[in-house]
Amino acid sequence: MNWLRDFVRPKVKKAVSTKDIADNLWCKCPACGQMLFSKELKKSMYVCTNCDHHLRLYLDKRLNMLFDNGEYNEISLPKIKDDPLKFKDTKKYTDRLKAYRKETGREDAIIVAQGDIGGVTSVIAAIDFNFMGGSMGQAVGEGIVKAAEIAIKGKCPLITVAASGGARMQEGMLSLMQMARTTAAVNLVKENKLPFISILTDPTTGGVSASFAMLGDVHIAEKGCLIGFAGQRVIEQTIREKLPAGFQRAEYLKEHGMVDIVVRRDEMKDELVKVISILMHKKPNLNRLALK
Amino acid sequence: MDKKDTMVLDFEKNIVEIEAKIGALKLLAEDEAVNIDDELSRLQKKLEKQLISSYANLSPWQKAQIARHPDRPQCLDYVNALIEDFTPLCGDRRFADDETMIAGIGRFKGVSVAVLGQQKGKDLETRVKYNFGMAKPEGYRKAQRIMDLANKFSLPILCFVDTDGAYPGVDAEARGQAEAIAASIEKCLQMKVPVVSTVIGVGGSGGAIAIATANRILMLENSIYSVISPEGCASILWRSADKVKEATEAMKLTAQDLKKLKLIDEIITEPVGGAHRDVAYMVEKVGEAISKNLNELLKFSGEDLKKQRTEKFFTMGRNLDK
Ligand SMILES: [Zn+2]
Numbered sequence A: 001m002n003w004l005r006d007f008v009r010p011k012v013k014k015a016v017s018t019k020d021i022a023d024n025l026w027c028k029c030p031a032c033g034q035m036l037f038s039k040e041l042k043k044s045m046y047v048c049t050n051c052d053h054h055l056r057l058y059l060d061k062r063l064n065m066l067f068d069n070g071e072y073n074e075i076s077l078p079k080i081k082d083d084p085l086k087f088k089d090t091k092k093y094t095d096r097l098k099a100y101r102k103e104t105g106r107e108d109a110i111i112v113a114q115g116d117i118g119g120v121t122s123v124i125a126a127i128d129f130n131f132m133g134g135s136m137g138q139a140v141g142e143g144i145v146k147a148a149e150i151a152i153k154g155k156c157p158l159i160t161v162a163a164s165g166g167a168r169m170q171e172g173m174l175s176l177m178q179m180a181r182t183t184a185a186v187n188l189v190k191e192n193k194l195p196f197i198s199i200l201t202d203p204t205t206g207g208v209s210a211s212f213a214m215l216g217d218v219h220i221a222e223k224g225c226l227i228g229f230a231g232q233r234v235i236e237q238t239i240r241e242k243l244p245a246g247f248q249r250a251e252y253l254k255e256h257g258m259v260d261i262v263v264r265r266d267e268m269k270d271e272l273v274k275v276i277s278i279l280m281h282k283k284p285n286l287n288r289l290a291l292k
Numbered sequence B: 001m002d003k004k005d006t007m008v009l010d011f012e013k014n015i016v017e018i019e020a021k022i023g024a025l026k027l028l029a030e031d032e033a034v035n036i037d038d039e040l041s042r043l044q045k046k047l048e049k050q051l052i053s054s055y056a057n058l059s060p061w062q063k064a065q066i067a068r069h070p071d072r073p074q075c076l077d078y079v080n081a082l083i084e085d086f087t088p089l090c091g092d093r094r095f096a097d098d099e100t101m102i103a104g105i106g107r108f109k110g111v112s113v114a115v116l117g118q119q120k121g122k123d124l125e126t127r128v129k130y131n132f133g134m135a136k137p138e139g140y141r142k143a144q145r146i147m148d149l150a151n152k153f154s155l156p157i158l159c160f161v162d163t164d165g166a167y168p169g170v171d172a173e174a175r176g177q178a179e180a181i182a183a184s185i186e187k188c189l190q191m192k193v194p195v196v197s198t199v200i201g202v203g204g205s206g207g208a209i210a211i212a213t214a215n216r217i218l219m220l221e222n223s224i225y226s227v228i229s230p231e232g233c234a235s236i237l238w239r240s241a242d243k244v245k246e247a248t249e250a251m252k253l254t255a256q257d258l259k260k261l262k263l264i265d266e267i268i269t270e271p272v273g274g275a276h277r278d279v280a281y282m283v284e285k286v287g288e289a290i291s292k293n294l295n296e297l298l299k300f301s302g303e304d305l306k307k308q309r310t311e312k313f314f315t316m317g318r319n320l321d322k
Helices: A038-043 A059-066 A093-104 A138-153 A169-191 A232-239 A250-255 A265-279 B010-031 B037-056 B060-067 B075-082 B124-129 B137-152 B170-174 B177-190 B205-209 B230-238 B241-251 B255-260 B279-297 B302-315
Strands: A026-028 A035-037 A110-117 A120-127 A158-164 A196-205 A218-222 A261-263 B083-088 B101-108 B111-118 B157-163 B195-204 B216-220 B224-226 B266-268
Touching: A026 A038, A035 A038, A059 A110, A059 A120, A059 A158, A059 A265, A093 A169, A110 A138, A110 A265, A120 A138, A120 A265, A138 A158, A138 A169, A158 A169, A169 A196, A196 A265, A218 A250, A218 A265, A250 A261, A261 A265, A265 B083, A265 B101, B010 B037, B060 B195, B060 B224, B060 B241, B075 B083, B075 B101, B075 B111, B075 B157, B075 B195, B075 B279, B083 B111, B101 B137, B101 B279, B111 B137, B137 B157, B137 B177, B157 B205, B170 B177, B177 B205, B177 B302, B195 B205, B195 B279, B216 B255, B216 B279, B224 B255, B230 B241, B255 B266, B266 B279
Parallel strands: A120 A158, A158 A196, A196 A218, A218 A261, B111 B157, B157 B195, B195 B216, B195 B224, B216 B266
Antiparallel strands: A026 A035, A110 A120, B083 B101, B101 B111
């Protein structure tokens, strides 16, 4: 395959994303309400210094954190035909797409990138929650499929980072089918005896949790993140009861056998390096500290 | 040992008395300028003799007591000392994570491995946490999951067996304890990687063999491995729990008896007085024994390892009196 053709030229405008926390001086912790100085927040990798709540992390920061020295190549994804159903709710789907593309500087809610993790060349497919709630439509599905193909060709581990509200309703059944397509993709990686590690972050729900994200050889979840199939409001309305504290959180999932490792954000890279290097029979690269 | 709340077995009493005297003497020597060297060396010699004679001819019942000693090194003592970068993995992806079943991946002397074993806990709090070493169906299903992972990534599997048995409870039965153990044995047999199981304390019945259907089965000198607990056997066959010593004798559950029956491969010598009297030494010895066996097994192909394992269990019992 032609590697060069698959790499995306870095986009300058990503670096100046309008919604970046760092651009505002203060940010309110969604868990404890404490006002946090954004410089401090950046230093703590977006973990509240008051209550230890792990705020949602911008995707480029996540990739910086996971790849050695923050270095990776983004892989270009096949262009998907927009809005196959000519969908319109209160707004046209094409308008929504346009707005999110402008806001995030990305085509859709997924990035596929390749780089070293603890010295082992790996592929990461990461979902961007800021793009329509990380919803999985054809583009996200295609990203996972492409990532799996590259992992298999390069004989390297596949890591997915989930952060998604579920299926993209605006793409109807084409969206539902991504559950099967992504499952088929990660299944191929597993059949090739390459590690598939699923990282679950806040939130991993709906169609994403009920497909590739729950099929990893190893599941690593970020402390306190929401993981589940049905939304909490739906469950509450169905059973007409208040849900217990901690329900559908990473720790709850671990207790119920669904997650291997729950980590703080600053431990994630080390755990990932350990798992990958052991499964790949490689000595971990000692220079494995994350770029913070 | 200078731990005050250590459990003292009957046949350890003489030893503990001499140890206490030595301790007192040492204390005295610190306070006053008395020369105690002679007395000390006399006592130390006596202690050595006492230890050797006490432990030379232990009865099966006494061995069972050592095997169950609360200070005996447990699964995690071995794992923490022998496995580098140990990464515990959790959950059966079905119902729960059973903390009793220690499972994970790491490196043993530089080789990537998977690890399984039961942890019993050492004080009330940890005993409750580990359910007294009795795994539930979800524990055995976690073990199966890790075995699959090991098989896929060519990781040898090291098991540390230490359980009175699988958990006997209504919830465990409801979730299919029997099926979970059966499937675990079957999974062991399907592995195309070396499986080395070491009975470090108590090998209690189905709960033990679920992770001991191995290419090599090693036992510590004073560990036991049996089809039912001595107490259970006494109450069923003798209809009296008081007959536990007789039952223990009859069951042939010691490492030495099982070696004679060719059901296990190797006995790992314990320090005089039992593994609990020198944990660091014990851990090292176990590491050496596993390493030796693993290196022998690593020469074979996955297919051969699987065949050998099946053959090994087919041969059991047929190879006696030869
Ligand atoms: Zn906070």
